Amino acid sequence: MESRPPAPTAGARDADYDAAAAFVRGESRGVVLVDAWIARATAPFRRNLADEWDDVRQEIRIEVLGLLRDGRYRGESSLKTYVWRVAAHTCLDALRRRRRRPPTEPETAAEPLVAPGPTPLDRLVEAERERQLLCVLEAMAPECRELWRHILEGRGYREIAGRLGVAEGTLRVRAHRCRKAAEQKLGNAGEGGSAHE
Amino acid sequence: MSEEGAMDCEETSQRLPFLLNGSLEPAERDAVRVHLRECEACRGDLKAARGVAEVFGAHLPTSVLVDLAFGAEPAGFDSSLVRAHLDSCAACASDLALLRESRALEAEAPNRATALAARSRSWRPVGLAAALVTAFGAGVVSRAVRDEGRLGASESERSRLESRVGDLESEVRRLGGERERLAGEIDRLEAPRTNVAVAELLPAGRRQRSAAGGPRPDEVRLTSGTDLVVLLLGASSRGVAEAEIRDARGAVVWKGGGLVPGALGSYSVAVPLARFSEGDHSILLRSGSGAPEEFRLRLIRER
Numbered sequence: 001m002e003s004r005p006p007a008p009t010a011g012a013r014d015a016d017y018d019a020a021a022a023f024v025r026g027e028s029r030g031v032v033l034v035d036a037w038i039a040r041a042t043a044p045f046r047r048n049l050a051d052e053w054d055d056v057r058q059e060i061r062i063e064v065l066g067l068l069r070d071g072r073y074r075g076e077s078s079l080k081t082y083v084w085r086v087a088a089h090t091c092l093d094a095l096r097r098r099r100r101r102p103p104t105e106p107e108t109a110a111e112p113l114v115a116p117g118p119t120p121l122d123r124l125v126e127a128e129r130e131r132q133l134l135c136v137l138e139a140m141a142p143e144c145r146e147l148w149r150h151i152l153e154g155r156g157y158r159e160i161a162g163r164l165g166v167a168e169g170t171l172r173v174r175a176h177r178c179r180k181a182a183e184q185k186l187g188n189a190g191e192g193g194s195a196h197e
Numbered sequence: 198m199s200e201e202g203a204m205d206c207e208e209t210s211q212r213l214p215f216l217l218n219g220s221l222e223p224a225e226r227d228a229v230r231v232h233l234r235e236c237e238a239c240r241g242d243l244k245a246a247r248g249v250a251e252v253f254g255a256h257l258p259t260s261v262l263v264d265l266a267f268g269a270e271p272a273g274f275d276s277s278l279v280r281a282h283l284d285s286c287a288a289c290a291s292d293l294a295l296l297r298e299s300r301a302l303e304a305e306a307p308n309r310a311t312a313l314a315a316r317s318r319s320w321r322p323v324g325l326a327a328a329l330v331t332a333f334g335a336g337v338v339s340r341a342v343r344d345e346g347r348l349g350a351s352e353s354e355r356s357r358l359e360s361r362v363g364d365l366e367s368e369v370r371r372l373g374g375e376r377e378r379l380a381g382e383i384d385r386l387e388a389p390r391t392n393v394a395v396a397e398l399l400p401a402g403r404r405q406r407s408a409a410g411g412p413r414p415d416e417v418r419l420t421s422g423t424d425l426v427v428l429l430l431g432a433s434s435r436g437v438a439e440a441e442i443r444d445a446r447g448a449v450v451w452k453g454g455g456l457v458p459g460a461l462g463s464y465s466v467a468v469p470l471a472r473f474s475e476g477d478h479s480i481l482l483r484s485g486s487g488a489p490e491e492f493r494l495r496l497i498r499e500r
Contacts, residue, residue, distance in 0.1 A: 012308075028355065033307070035356040039363050040306045044298040061356070084303050085263055088296050092259045095292065131274060133255035138281050140252070145285070148214075148253035156220035157212075172211040179214065182249045 016079035020068045034064060037080055041087035048095055056094045060087045136185045144178035151175065204232045209239050213246040257282055257289045266296035392422040394470075397429045397463070398480070398492040416495045424470050429463040430482055430492055438484035440466055442494075445477045456482075 022030025038060050046053045064086050067073060073082050137145070150160045161171035204212075209232045215221050216229050233239050261271040261279060271279055283290050396417045417426060430440070439454040450472050456464045464482060473496050480492040 031355055032359055035359045036363070037303075037306055039356070039360045040302045041299050043302060043363070044295050048295070057356070057360075078308070080303060080306060080308060081267070084300065085267060088263050088266060088299050089259055091299070092262060092292055092296060095295075096256070096259070099288070127258065127273060130255065130258050131278075133252050134257065134274075134278060134282055136252045137255045138278060138285075142285075145253065148250075151214050151218055152250065152254050154218050154220055156222075157215050159220075175214055176211045179246060179249045182252045183245050186248055186252060 013075045016075065020073055020079055024065065024068050034083055037083045038087050041084045042091050045091040045095060052094060056091055060090045063090060132189050136182060136189050139185050140182060147175055147178055204228045206236060206239055210242050213243050217246060217250055256286060262293050262296055265293055266300045390425050394419055394423045394426045396494055398494060399431045400490040401493050415493050416497060419496060419498045426468050426470055426473065428466045428480065430480065431463050432482050432490045434484040434487040434490060436484045438464055438482050441481045443479050444474055
């Protein structure tokens with residue numbers, strides 16, 4: 001793991017706070033500087049985000065403006081690194097949203113396919129849920145993970161059976177067994193046990 | 198499935214993942230939905246299947262990947278779990294690579310507004326096209342940084358221009374590299390040629406004698422450094438001539454006109470070796486003053 005850069009000096013921190021204040025006030029020296037950082041930080045994501053790239057950069061500007069205005073930047077890192085992290089986070093979230101296939105079978109007719117924004121409690125719960133899911137996933141057999149990767153990529157059972165060289169019925173049974181194994185591990189993990197039981 | 202198309206619980210349960218991913222054929226999908234409407238247990242199974250889809254679709258949270266890219270230990274996640282997932286999930290590994298690529302650009306970015314302005318003033322023209330591109334880009338940045346009071350562009354316009362400056366910077370760097378490459382090519386083409394093979398040839402009808410034990414006069418031995426062959430054709434004709442070189446199969450290697458005899462009376466042709474294959478060649482020289490004259494040449498590569 002790379003070592004963390006040294007904390008900014010007092011002089012550098014003052015300059016960062018000054019630049020942050022200039023950005024919040026809308027002064028060109030602050031805006032141009034932060035915009036230049038955002039443009040560079042998001043450059044590697046440009047091809048993947050395609051027509052969304054401009055919107056994502058605007059999202060980052062708004063996020064950075066909000067964080068700086070609320071005093072959330074406390075000088076733990078340079079302002080540049082702080083902006084870079086916000087940009088990285090926002091770009092990756094946008095990328096993952098693009099990749100995620102919308103569910104084709106809503107649970108109820110009234111349930112929206114896209115949930116509203118999470119509260120802080122939602123985020124905590126979500127973080128724990130993510131950790132739990134990953135633990136269960138790591139406990140699953142590679143064959144199950146491979147099979148379900150095909151399913152999550154939207155392939156039908158006939159196509160997957162063809163790819164794996166098995167009969168359709170066999171494929172459905174395998175997917176079913178993997179599902180039941182995952183349900184059991186998920187149940188164990190949810191009850192405070194180990195996903196490896 | 199029964200003949201009427203109705204499904205039982207086992208058939209329905211096996212098809213739930215494919216109902217969720219939208220890949221069922223319409224008839225199968227409808228049959229599953231009909232069963233779900235009537236079977237509470239299978240509706241519960243559908244909910245469980247959604248949970249399982251979440252498991253198999255789980256990825257490292259964005260915050261974990263960003264922490265890794267920025268050299269920090271991910272909070273709340275066991276490092277062995279993170280490593281195991283990165284080893285098996287191409288999507289997360291690819292996302293982390295993108296984040297690291299972004300992070301690597303941070304070191305190149307200016308730290309301060311003054312650094313940004315100084316760098317824009319210090320741009321040097323790299324070539325005519327590059328100079329125009331550079332001047333435009335420098336002008337945009339200089340105006341944006343210096344003329345704070347007169348800057349009437351909105352924030353979005355400034356950021357659009359800044360993005361354009363970034364694109365122009367990349368183009369300047371690319372053009373600079375291209376200029377260097379072309380300059381090298383010009384140097385190579387204008388440089389004196391060394392290790393040139395020379396063949397002094399007489400018409401085929403006139404016998405050429407070689408020194409005892411020496412190579413035949415119409416034989417040219419090519420070493421590894423040779424890339425040009427100069428043919429001196431001792432013709433009896435005078436005046437402007439045309440020449441045609443053919444290989445052993447009769448294919449034309451080169452054909453050209455405007456040859457005039459030199460001070461010693463020979464016509465000269467310098468041919469890049471790339472045009473020749475090893476072996477016998479014939480050269481036909483035609484001028485207005487006499488009959489065409491044929492010369493023979495043998496090229497041998499020394500190994």
